[in-house]
Amino acid sequence: MTRQVPDFPAADAPNRTNDAGERSDPDTTGADEFQPPSRRLRRQQNDGEPVSSREAGYLQAAPPPNWVKPADGAAAAPRVAGGIQEPRATGSEQEPQPQEGVQARRRRDLRETSFLVTGSAKEPATKGWRGVLAKMGLRVEPSKEELAERADVQLVSQHWPGPRTVAVVNRKGGANKTPTVVMLSAILARYGGGPVLAWDNNESQGTLGWRTEQGPHASSVLDLVDSSSKLLSPESNAADLAHYVHHQAADKFDVLRSDENEEGDHEVTAEEVDIAHRVACKYYRLIVMDSGNTSRSANWRRMIDHTNQLVVPVTAMEDRAEAARLTLQTLAARGDHEAELARNAVVIVSESTDAGRGMTGEARKRAKIEADRIETGFREFVREVVRIPYDPALVNGPIRFNALQPATQRAWLRAAAAVARGF
Numbered sequence: 001m002t003r004q005v006p007d008f009p010a011a012d013a014p015n016r017t018n019d020a021g022e023r024s025d026p027d028t029t030g031a032d033e034f035q036p037p038s039r040r041l042r043r044q045q046n047d048g049e050p051v052s053s054r055e056a057g058y059l060q061a062a063p064p065p066n067w068v069k070p071a072d073g074a075a076a077a078p079r080v081a082g083g084i085q086e087p088r089a090t091g092s093e094q095e096p097q098p099q100e101g102v103q104a105r106r107r108r109d110l111r112e113t114s115f116l117v118t119g120s121a122k123e124p125a126t127k128g129w130r131g132v133l134a135k136m137g138l139r140v141e142p143s144k145e146e147l148a149e150r151a152d153v154q155l156v157s158q159h160w161p162g163p164r165t166v167a168v169v170n171r172k173g174g175a176n177k178t179p180t181v182v183m184l185s186a187i188l189a190r191y192g193g194g195p196v197l198a199w200d201n202n203e204s205q206g207t208l209g210w211r212t213e214q215g216p217h218a219s220s221v222l223d224l225v226d227s228s229s230k231l232l233s234p235e236s237n238a239a240d241l242a243h244y245v246h247h248q249a250a251d252k253f254d255v256l257r258s259d260e261n262e263e264g265d266h267e268v269t270a271e272e273v274d275i276a277h278r279v280a281c282k283y284y285r286l287i288v289m290d291s292g293n294t295s296r297s298a299n300w301r302r303m304i305d306h307t308n309q310l311v312v313p314v315t316a317m318e319d320r321a322e323a324a325r326l327t328l329q330t331l332a333a334r335g336d337h338e339a340e341l342a343r344n345a346v347v348i349v350s351e352s353t354d355a356g357r358g359m360t361g362e363a364r365k366r367a368k369i370e371a372d373r374i375e376t377g378f379r380e381f382v383r384e385v386v387r388i389p390y391d392p393a394l395v396n397g398p399i400r401f402n403a404l405q406p407a408t409q410r411a412w413l414r415a416a417a418a419v420a421r422g423f
Helices: 037-047 053-061 128-135 146-158 177-192 222-228 236-243 271-284 296-306 316-334 336-343 361-378 404-419
Strands: 164-168 196-201 254-256 286-291 309-315 346-350 383-389
Touching: 146 177, 146 404, 164 177, 177 196, 177 286, 177 309, 177 404, 196 222, 196 271, 196 296, 222 271, 271 286, 271 296, 286 296, 296 336, 309 316, 309 336, 316 336, 316 361, 346 361, 346 404, 361 383, 383 404
Parallel strands: 164 286, 164 309, 196 254, 196 286, 309 346, 346 383
Antiparallel strands: none
């Protein structure tokens, strides 16, 4: 049987168009084997017939046939036949196209992810009836109060880069400055686990040394200043400080006592404060400074220059509250660093008075009412106000954290957390 071969148009024949002016290709039915491989494979693919992988590779590599001639100055346009867009060519160049069905995807940088679990398992309750059930083997979630306490513990346990200095000030005596210094130092040392110094920066004889344990010597800040060259030398170490500070065995902080010269013939100068502070910063991460009652003295003002956080204690008495207000007002009037300290101060209001250990129920009730009034009055002028309940363990004698009632311990922890938020 003789096979008829259809006539093909000459290569230079003009493009055929219909009556609407649209391009129409010549009928090539039955002549696939005489067409170029790329043309035949494209027609076979458009008709739904399978195309082998080898033929598909040829289809991608084959040059596009019958390009539409663009108008003068226009870019060449590809033919679109059967939903397949042929590659665009400009002159003799051809832009490579991705294979059919292959989607481009971006590989992520390995630094953008991690397989580590970021959260931590929540410990069961340890306090109240929830804690009792937890000890019996039942996993009980802690209460909101316990979670708040854990957050405060976490905050005061932090170690901040560089030393921090806290100044406890009130120009009126009997405002609870020394108990405040002891309690803040004890909590920051107990939970933080780092060296903490409580420094009595009184002009002459302060009471911090009377309310804390004494070491096997009677050294004071003046002895430390006299030995500062040795303590600041590279050969010195932390153990050498035991000659000058008084360690508190239970509460884990050290005390630097004020000058206890009975003659009272020396007042600490600004230069001596600078020297002692330089030594303290070398060996301690936190310094809590007690102060005298004269905001005009040289050592008081130089203490403020080194301060990072200001604490103003006040008892439930109107004259102590007024003295606290005037102290803050004086600092605010000086501007710059001192004004910033006043704005970010923490006021600690204790429900105590000048009465001794035997405050009656009626006296304690009146103290609570007065403390409410003072607390409300300070809130709009400072960063935080913290309330401390009355506790006889803070009135007389050495002050120790473990001697306080649980509610008082929790209140002082809250106060220490407020201070830590200012670092």
